[in-house]
Amino acid sequence: MGVEVEPKSASQPGSAARPPLVLVLLGPPGGGKGTQAKVLVERFGFQHFSTGDALREEVRKGTELGRQAKSIMEAGELVPDELLGELVRARVGGLRSGQGCILDGYPRNIAQAGYLDAVGQGAEIRVLNLEVPSDLLVKRLSGRRFCSNCGKIYNILFSPPRVEGKCDVCASDLSRRKDDQEEVIRERLRVYEVQTRPLVEFYGERPGYLALDGSGEPGAVSEKVIAAVGNWLR
Numbered sequence: 001m002g003v004e005v006e007p008k009s010a011s012q013p014g015s016a017a018r019p020p021l022v023l024v025l026l027g028p029p030g031g032g033k034g035t036q037a038k039v040l041v042e043r044f045g046f047q048h049f050s051t052g053d054a055l056r057e058e059v060r061k062g063t064e065l066g067r068q069a070k071s072i073m074e075a076g077e078l079v080p081d082e083l084l085g086e087l088v089r090a091r092v093g094g095l096r097s098g099q100g101c102i103l104d105g106y107p108r109n110i111a112q113a114g115y116l117d118a119v120g121q122g123a124e125i126r127v128l129n130l131e132v133p134s135d136l137l138v139k140r141l142s143g144r145r146f147c148s149n150c151g152k153i154y155n156i157l158f159s160p161p162r163v164e165g166k167c168d169v170c171a172s173d174l175s176r177r178k179d180d181q182e183e184v185i186r187e188r189l190r191v192y193e194v195q196t197r198p199l200v201e202f203y204g205e206r207p208g209y210l211a212l213d214g215s216g217e218p219g220a221v222s223e224k225v226i227a228a229v230g231n232w233l234r
């Protein structure tokens, strides 16, 4: 979560001559963006910027931004664009030649996509859309649990821990995100349909866009994701 690493080698996300790569992971809540982002970080050494993780961290630290975002997030709504603009500008604007950064959860509306185009001038923007049917999204989100200590993610329906409620790795208690409660899940999916889905058309007309079926097992989806990104990096 919020992992940031340097590229493992200059030849992976690109040679030094290559412009910075911004890889937008698009898809609904529960679509597997966070899971696949971690795989891509591991495989290609990209930086990873999850706006949701960044906001949760601000809430945890009790900053002014966290204070403004908390109730909005708990209701499943989008925080105002201007609260995230500076964070995104710093991340994207700070990329050097040959570096790559995954944007996980940004942009989430057309205005944010326009902002990304503006601050990402000079970078190569690629978009991978993970498509998942909504009944599966509800199962993934309502079953999702995470270790309150090490952050490992489980799903009590698909990938439960060995001991109920306890992390396999560190035996700490598992928690549920506040916005993974059923009524908030429904609102998040509604917000996705209204505000975020229009991005599929926005980006779909561009050359650097690819849609993948994200409904399989995480490992099977990862294979497709790695192949697609590897192809882009060639």
Ligand code: AMP
Binding pocket: 029, 051, 052, 053, 055, 072, 073, 074, 076, 077, 078, 079, 080, 081, 084, 104, 105, 106, 107, 108, 112, 179, 188
């Ligand atoms: P996520 O972890 O990506 O599901 O994000 C959790 C919550 O953070 C969302 O439901 C929103 O309230 C907020 N959030 C994350 N990214 C954005 C964004 N790009 N624009 C507005 N709100 C966001």
